[in-house]
Amino acid sequence: MPQSPSPGPQPIAAALSRQGGADPDTTAIGSRVRALREARGISLSALARQAGVGKATLSGLENGVRNPTLETLYAITAQLGVPLAAVLAEPAPGPTTDGMPAGPTVRGAAVSATLLEVFEDTDATYELYRMRVAPGPGQLSPAHQAGVTEHVTVFAGVLRAGPADAPLTAPAGGHLRWTSDVPHVYAAVGDDEVTASLLLRYPRSDEQGPRR
Amino acid sequence: MPQSPSPGPQPIAAALSRQGGADPDTTAIGSRVRALREARGISLSALARQAGVGKATLSGLENGVRNPTLETLYAITAQLGVPLAAVLAEPAPGPTTDGMPAGPTVRGAAVSATLLEVFEDTDATYELYRMRVAPGPGQLSPAHQAGVTEHVTVFAGVLRAGPADAPLTAPAGGHLRWTSDVPHVYAAVGDDEVTASLLLRYPRSDEQGPRR
DNA sequence: CCCGTACGTTCCGTTTACGGAACAGCAGTG
DNA sequence: CACTGCTGTTCCGTAAACGGAACGTACGGG
Known part of the structure; x- marks a missing residue:
């Protein structure tokens, strides 16, 4: 599974499936973008130019101080050659662990x-x-x-x-x-x-x- | 075009997910969101309220006239209980279908x-x-x-x-x-x-x- | 009929993400 | 030692996404 290179303390999956709280964790996304960029040995300036976005935009995105537009994020991931989902922290299921009464899982019963x-x-x-x-x-x-x-x-x-x-x-x-x-x-x-x-x-x- | 060191041989994933120089196709995303919402029988107003976004925002998003922020999109997909990638998933690869009956552009695009x-x-x-x-x-x-x-x-x-x-x-x-x-x-x-x-x-x- | 409630869209003032330019820091060169 | 070229960050005017309110419409009950 995609472990984020970021210092993200907890699985983003959990954060993503929680809805009350809030953020799509832009800092983690930024970290992922930066990791991808550096893995390719491309400078921030170069990537910004190639992707057709401003350096300010990319800088702010990588540092998690902006809430990027879909268009912006796509332009960058496309240039990096990865699907959008790659930086979004390919998450686990929307549906969660809670709720759902813990049914009596009869083991050994008829194979169902x-x-x-x-x-x-x-x-x-x-x-x-x-x-x-x-x-x-x-x-x-x-x-x-x-x-x-x-x-x-x-x-x-x-x-x-x-x-x-x-x-x-x-x-x-x-x-x-x-x-x-x-x-x-x-x-x-x-x-x-x-x-x-x-x-x-x-x-x-x-x-x-x-x-x- | 000034190519970067890497011509793009990397993530094989992109080959299928989509290429082209096009945009992330906000209209398609909007259609997907609308489909998910209607599948759950939730009204636009209700979803907007539950997700904590403005009705104008959601309406614009579903109709593809806005370029949503990641935060906005997340709030909505979280409320729908699906991962972000679910609405970002690019429909099938490149060269589109041959004469797919485009239909009278009802909402919810006709994809094969x-x-x-x-x-x-x-x-x-x-x-x-x-x-x-x-x-x-x-x-x-x-x-x-x-x-x-x-x-x-x-x-x-x-x-x-x-x-x-x-x-x-x-x-x-x-x-x-x-x-x-x-x-x-x-x-x-x-x-x-x-x-x-x-x-x-x-x-x-x-x-x-x-x-x- | 008329009101209440719901729907989705449009209008509008506020907030903010945007790109261009200017900035500081570092490396190699004449 | 400037000078050039690069890095990434910050400043700032503009464009646009945002939420709230107002709008037009459709349905059901009193």
């Missing part, structure tokens, strides 16, 4: 989720599944090896899934992501079956530091 | 395929999208760089997709895979919209030369 493997990468870096979760008590999955990330994209129904002690909820269209090194659960919320896509991502054997 | 990026790996080894393909003539996507593999898992409808000269067909539940180094197409078979999951798998960057 069907997993269909559709592809396994030759590198074994990821596996793609198509998942169906029937209404009912839900299902518990044991911990995987460290470093494994699960991505679920919900297509129909409402899915409650994630770490057993803090599951997340996503409606159709939502996306959930967690590291699966702890026991985790899947359950359909409501009476409708859930269909979803499940991507398991394994760490590469040679994976450690960021490469340059 | 909607691609929603749900996650991008920091390694840029894969990108996960949620895809919707509307019935109609379909859509052509240009070739990507060599070594890119596309996986599509169909959840609803019947999808015809693959290399432009030899597309494949998959019903709901099916899975398609091809290397996307040639132009390829997406089209819904029949009258029903197709929903699917799209996984783009990129070769590891060390397979294709220096990153700068």
Whole structure:
């Protein structure tokens, strides 16, 4: 997952899914832009010129003292060659962990989720599944090896899934992501079956530091 | 044009997400916001109030006559419960559909395929999208760089997709895979919209030369 | 009928993000 | 030692995004 190079004390995901409070964390965005720029060895002036924005604008943006316009931010990310979402702190789901009465996840009960493997990468870096979760008590999955990330994209129904002690909820269209090194659960919320896509991502054997 | 040291070989992501010199297409963003809002049955006034923005702001945003501030856009998407990227997601790649019946420009543009990026790996080894393909003539996507593999898992409808000269067909539940180094197409078979999951798998960057 | 309430759009004064220019700091060169 | 060229920041007038209020419209009840 995209860890921000910024000193951001807490996951932006959390900040983003919170709505009461407030800011889209412009300072973190600025830091990300600056990191991207410096990673390419481009000067602020040069980037500003290439992107067609003022140096003042870019400077202010990188320092988080401005609340950039979408147009401005796009011009810069486009010039950097990254999608807009890359600097927005690709967030977790909008839907949150709270709410949702903690349903009694009966384990060992009738298997209510069907997993269909559709592809396994030759590198074994990821596996793609198509998942169906029937209404009912839900299902518990044991911990995987460290470093494994699960991505679920919900297509129909409402899915409650994630770490057993803090599951997340996503409606159709939502996306959930967690590291699966702890026991985790899947359950359909409501009476409708859930269909979803499940991507398991394994760490590469040679994976450690960021490469340059 | 004074090129910077890097001609733009970086993030492979951008290839698909969008290029061109165009703008971030505020009208499309507005349409997406409006669609999300109407899907929830919330009125413009109500959403504006809940999100703490002016009705004028939201109205202007939905109609694409304003260039929203990040803060504003965040307040709205947060209230809608979707990540920022959900409304920024650029609809399908470049060369647009052939004669898609533009329709009488009702609000909510007529797009034939909607691609929603749900996650991008920091390694840029894969990108996960949620895809919707509307019935109609379909859509052509240009070739990507060599070594890119596309996986599509169909959840609803019947999808015809693959290399432009030899597309494949998959019903709901099916899975398609091809290397996307040639132009390829997406089209819904029949009258029903197709929903699917799209996984783009990129070769590891060390397979294709220096990153700068 | 007429009022109340809701809708979305438009008007308008205020706030603020914008780019150009001017600024200070640093490195290499004649 | 200026001089040039670059870095990133700050100043400032202008353009535009902002929220609140007023507008026109549509529906339902008294």
